[in-house]
Amino acid sequence: MxxxxxxxxxxxxxxxxxxxxxxxxxxxxxxxxxxxxxxxPVPCNPLLAILDKRGPLSVGDLARTLQQAQPGVTRMIHHLKSQNLVATTPDPQDRRISRIALTDEGKARVKRLKESLWPAADQAVQSICEGLSGSFLDQVAQLETRLSQSPLKSRLEGIALADWDQLLEQRSKTQ
Amino acid sequence: MxxxxxxxxxxxxxxxxxxxxxxxxxxxxxxxxxxxxxxxPVPCNPLLAILDKRGPLSVGDLARTLQQAQPGVTRMIHHLKSQNLVATTPDPQDRRISRIALTDEGKARVKRLKESLWPAADQAVQSICEGLSGSFLDQVAQLETRLSQSPLKSRLEGIALADWDQLLEQRSKTQ
DNA sequence: TCAAGTTATATACCTTGTTATAAATATGAG
DNA sequence: CTCATATTTATAACAAGGTATATAACTTGA
Incomplete structure (x- = not known):
């Protein structure tokens, strides 16, 4: 059923x-x-990670980078702004554009996330994706099963968390 | 970028x-x-397909089958009911339960979908999933690229549509 | 130079998923 | 039999994505 x-x-x-x-x-x-x-909110994490990695960006650039429609990005920015994690400054060349940047508080938050949630998510998701086989459809089915049978959280027990930057560096080498 | x-x-x-x-x-x-x-709406299609395949079902059974939360299913049922595609009849054994079934109009619609949209979607999506390689993450990246470069619609040109029931039967054999 | 078109962002509204909870019915223990 | 608990569906409120469009700022061409 x-x-x-x-x-x-x-x-x-x-x-x-x-x-x-x-x-x-x-x-x-x-x-x-x-x-x-x-x-x-979970979807803010990629946004913060991109801002951290690529410095100040416009709303449009963020939307393209995240492959997401612009109004959704605008909404997330408002949310992050209300929490003082990002700040916007108008572009001096083109006043339509506002440049989004991490605030000091935002940088501090990113630092903490890089040491905890982000590597945890990366390692847990990587672990659940390990050894999938068959057609893409089959792999998706296996993922569905694994995810409902052993949640991500249980995959972290006893595993040492890497640091985020090291993780990404390592991954880019392997690739 | x-x-x-x-x-x-x-x-x-x-x-x-x-x-x-x-x-x-x-x-x-x-x-x-x-x-x-x-x-x-697109998400109604799986619901209709399940109803067609497994006969009348309760809301709860539909939610479990679709692996989806019950209120979303209730909403779709309301929508389909307003279009006369499904009808609900109270279960004589347990009056909390209402059995959802395709109406004649619903069956006619399903028949048309089986000859057009459903096999088209199946064949187009199968084609875009063909020959993916690497880690699951890599395969997802390839899918993202393919989907934005050649949309599903373009993958159907000059391809004969199979019939839905034959498609599924064939697939279950291959598997 | 200025009118027309283009681009960047914001806003409004819709869709479709979620959780929490209410209301109606069924079940079971004492 | 009755009351407490379970289960089933419906409703309300929220989340996060989308499209369409308005507004402001820039660019271009006659």
Missing amino acids: EDGLKTLGYAALGSRLKRLGEKLQAQTADLGDAASQEGL | EDGLKTLGYAALGSRLKRLGEKLQAQTADLGDAASQEGL
């Missing part, structure tokens, strides 16, 4: 990926301890 | 899968000609 979607082949892959992504995000939120999260 | 998410490793996989799913669904909507769609 539970696996009805699997009988619908590739036609339902869109629905399945969407919900798989939502479940990953939900479980990712559970990974952070209270200290590292402090009420930050 | 465009591939910023790829530099974030597994940590951003949730966001990426969610948006990849959304884009697949959006492009799937473009596949149907006006006749086969008639204003049916």
